[in-house]
Amino acid sequence: MVDITVIIPVYNVEKYLSNCIQSVISQSKKEIEIICVNDGSTDKSGEILDNFAALDRRIKVVHFECNKGRIAARKIGVQMAAGRYIMFLDSDDYYTDDACMTAFQEIENANVEILHFGTTVINAGLSSQYEYDSIVSFFRPYINNLYGEKVLEECFKEEKYNYNLVDKIYSAQLCRKAFSSISEINCCMAEDMMLYFIISYYAKSYMGIERKLYNYNFAIGVSKPGPINLEGLDKRCTSAAACFTIRDFLYLQECFDKYESTYIKIERRLLSDNFDAWYYRLPVTERKEGYNIFLKHWGTDKVILSLLYDVENKQYDINIKGAKISELEQNIRSARAEEAKHLEELKRSMERNIELEEKLLLNRQEMENKILEYNNKAKEQTEKIQNIQTEYERISNSFSYRLGLMITKIPRMIVHMIKGVV
Template sequence: MPRFSVVVPAFNGAAHIAECLESVLSQGVDDLEVIVADDRSSDETPTLVRALAERDSRVRLVERAENGGTLRARRDGVLASTGDYVLLVDQDDALAPGALEEIEAALTDHDPDILHFGVSVIAENAAAEGAAAGMTGFLTPPPRRLEGEKILQTQFSGDRGFDWHVHHKVYRGEIARSAWAATHDVRLTLSDDLYASFLLCSMATTYVAVPDAPWYEYHLGRGETFGARQTVEDVLATSERDHAALTLIEDFACSGAVVRDDWPARVADVRDRLIEHVMNELHDGLSAEGQRAAIDGVLSLWPADAVAGELYRFVRDRAYALFDARTCPKSSDELHRLLADARRADELVSGPVSPRYAIMKEAAERHLGDLENLKDERSVRGVVRHLLARLRTR
């Protein structure tokens, strides 16, 4: 049984797979297996991996009979692993030099079920350069140790949670294999990280995040049109994809695979994070006209209180920005449209509502009140200036 199993899901990755695998094989660690789970590539990926496996016995190719998506490829690779610990590396990313030595030392010091370390974000295009700093912050965990149910309680919390990417983490082998074995045999695009991470954190009993540990090289924008303008169809696809992940998580919570008393709250945390992601894509990627069209589609899948809560978040942020600048909104300001959209969604809200909805609506109303007070103050100041001007002319 090797110390480390490094699983690389691959699909048409011939451009970067050799670089990725070399970064792992050059770590200077022999007690290692590298499993490439090929998702029925149509390029030279399997050929390149077979050739490498002939030269290095640490490399093993697992081939799917048909294309099934990243969740299935990762599952095949993890279930084929035998290591004490499992790492996942994407085909266009890499491990930093000396990463496994650093990881081994951290495992020895802390003995966690999940070891979470940081990233070095490498921007691959101009759009990615602008986002690299924010991505680095998002993917760099605050140092801490969590135990038992606190792990999942913290991960999807709106307060100091941690990211759900399955790379730049190391998992105890039996927990990784149990978690991926419990996943549904479905195609799940992009949201598969969140789904698998939810299961992993449900099963783990110890989690440790270490500081100053940029041991994973994340190539932001490589192999994708990062920064491209979104369409309404793109946002609705994101909405459907994230909703599918939420459904799978709800199924797991009800399955009895892990027993805990707080499943409704933990599922609610995930719902809040997912609808936040959907609405951020809508707000940041679409024109005003596109946002209005997309909101209707999002409302067809997600509860009205979830959608209204995020729209009130945008109202809150815009109202605060105007108040902070001591600027009253003009008739053309987006605040008016955001508020109209929020109220339109709010009209559909009925029954019990989420705490996040109530918090965001209250905050939006408070900041709108601040703007009204600012407007009144300016009106009073205007009247005073007018009176003073008249006095001075007499």
């Protein structure tokens, strides 16, 4: 019997992958399955996975032909999972030797749907002490029990604990319910935030423990602090898709008003992060092109909001680190004019479509009237034929008709005989 399914999305991590997989197959708890989803890797990651699968039958490998993102990879893993509980592991991180055993025992004893354990943060990217201390604080579990709506609120509204997927073990039933509500968007940032928001929405219970079971390599990939390029900004701004997915989910559940303040807090955090990446971490020479990327993901209104948030947070009046607000406002006005032009074209196109639909509707109505007229005439003819048949049957069954047949029978026979002789 499988107690735990460990799901590992994999994309171009050949440098770290063997250490990650080895940490799972070496677990003291053996009643586990390992689902590795090769998300269209172009390096040797797929080959490494197949080699491990050949050595350990607990490993199942799924190969995507193209990169679909960690959401799609995790979703298919959840759909395939046979374990009673599910754990998620990033392919550049690794477990302690007793992670699965400890997590399983703790969640069984606590009888909760989510168990949150501690994380050892490894400063893989040599980030600053401040950045390192911040991420250590972020990973700290909330050592308490939560029930019902508190599971979501204490994470996203009160920020008592983090929304990372990898430092928790979940009821498989909870994961299946949550992931069935999740669309397969491909975003590089904030996907954990979006996924855990939906999981915590459905969750009925949570417990945190101090025991550190997860080893996290900090400052690798898109989360790496410091300067970024246009490609990095584009990846970072995909957090907008995760944000809007949360909004759409709340509308579908008909509870947006209830969680509106929580959603606004999430949106503001992501907007501020993307604004900071665009304006402060991108080289000045690429800022204009970066603005178009920022605008593409978030839209004009949200970009304006991010500017207001930045001015509010940093209390700048005229200059924002050497850049005049008027320049940004000019960019925003240009973007709004372009958007207005696009909306006007869209409006005209819709009007043409409406006009065409009205003509088609009119032609359809005329055709339906002709068909109705034809059907009425056909109905009248049918009724006439039925009346004639009814009258014929009535006459055929009458006494006078039968008497006439009897009277004319002998003459008809004589005529027939005469014709035969002739």
